[in-house]
Amino acid sequence: MLTISQLAAYAGVTVRAVRHYHQIGLLPEPERDASGYRRYSAGAVVSLIRIRILANAGVPLSQIGQMLEADASTFAAAVEEIDRQLGDEIARLEASRKQIAQLAAGDRLALAPEVITYLDRLRDIGVSERVVAGERDSWILMSARWPDRVREWMPGKIAQLDDPQLVRLYRILSEIFESDTGDDALLVEAADILASLAEQAYRSGEIDLGEVAQDDLPFDLLDALAVESDSRVQRLLDLMRERGWDGLARLERLAEPST
């Protein structure tokens, strides 16, 4: 007769594992000797090894009992199911691995390469780091919901940077948010340019977001994010409202311009 540690050693498992199998009813409790020790027969070793064979194959303990008793076809069906689950799990882990490979490639925020390019272009034209960081956070938000759409939008966004008016706008914004003073004249100038750009876009019908339902887009959230990062954005919003436009991330016409 064997003690629990001998049994465990023969089967190549830990004593704790054996007791666990008893607890969940997978391995029957053996007789006890006079002092209360469990005493195992040689057959228990075989039972335990068979349990481990299935467990090592990835079968959940909760199913092993049934599988050991099942007939061939039931067994085969169960095996197939387990294999499917293992396959799913492997697929999930490999997806994770792809993700992490992207992170390793220096793309610490997991933004699409197109967005990274866009942010770099902003830096090239002299946009300050704070404003770039704001843009980045906005695109993180957008990418979370429409990773594919964002990639489609980027070429257009990058092309827009050729517009001298837009470049001027970004430079003014950089100047505003880089300084700690509240130079309202600059804010007014920014609002004027922004209104002008919005007007052009509105006339040319350029505002085109593809098939994304516009209510679905978190423009309010983007505006709120901007205001959070710097309260002077609120002033900009107010100035835009005076000029007949609502919002910032997505300008919406409030009323026809009086002029």
Add this chain to the structure above:
Amino acid sequence: MLTISQLAAYAGVTVRAVRHYHQIGLLPEPERDASGYRRYSAGAVVSLIRIRILANAGVPLSQIGQMLEADASTFAAAVEEIDRQLGDEIARLEASRKQIAQLAAGDRLALAPEVITYLDRLRDIGVSERVVAGERDSWILMSARWPDRVREWMPGKIAQLDDPQLVRLYRILSEIFESDTGDDALLVEAADILASLAEQAYRSGEIDLGEVAQDDLPFDLLDALAVESDSRVQRLLDLMRERGWDGLARLERLAEPST
């Protein structure tokens, strides 16, 4: 300001997950409103999304906090470590998948094909199912500890089945254990053949187990297993002892034969 469910929806996670992140200190608790509800800023959405990006890449929650604060080289090192762990996990699952594929291939006990062949040969020469089952359990025990050694031993075992004496022995054993009567004459005959075979093996020095330390092999366990399955095995052991041999799975000379 956002409620917890709005925050969760923006980031594509469950409310429960957000609360969990608060609990483990991964996401800071926001201010509460008058009624005790959590109220989130837009920045929280960005924070949460960044957490999920890392979590989806397989980073354990317990490390995400540090990673978000880490510098580039620390971050890269951590990423590499995570990737290694993912690789290990995938390897383990794929090993499981191979195992289960073997099970699916009809090999329900995960015995090496050589052993299956051996058991089939036993059936071919007329060995009863009970005796084959006993052999099978023995080989399960052996395979658990020396899967590779067992495969090497099998060709020799199969070759031995050409010996008419051995065939006769197996047939007698089958007859004994298939009947419920206690025909002692058959047991005596079996013991005589076994002793004769042992003598031959002893003389030719054939007993060769390779480099396996012999104390390491569970011969006592195998004998015990046999006795458990049928108590008449005990009588066989006694008869062998009378003939100067100890054990059954591994015969050991007790004394030089008097003849």
Add this chain to the structure above:
DNA sequence: GCTTGACCTTGACGCTGCGTCAACCCTCCA
């Protein structure tokens, strides 16, 4: 003002497969 349903709160258990104390008993050997 009342109901209703949707949303918020904290607290706690469940899941998987054991690892790891804790606190105590049993056996064997020098």
Add this chain to the structure above:
DNA sequence: TGGAGGGTTGACGCAGCGTCAAGGTCAAGC
């Protein structure tokens, strides 16, 4: 006879939430 090295049960811990339970709150319709 004392200590080392077994054994026993009981319980917490782990990862990442899901899922009640037992309420309090809010907005809307009657």
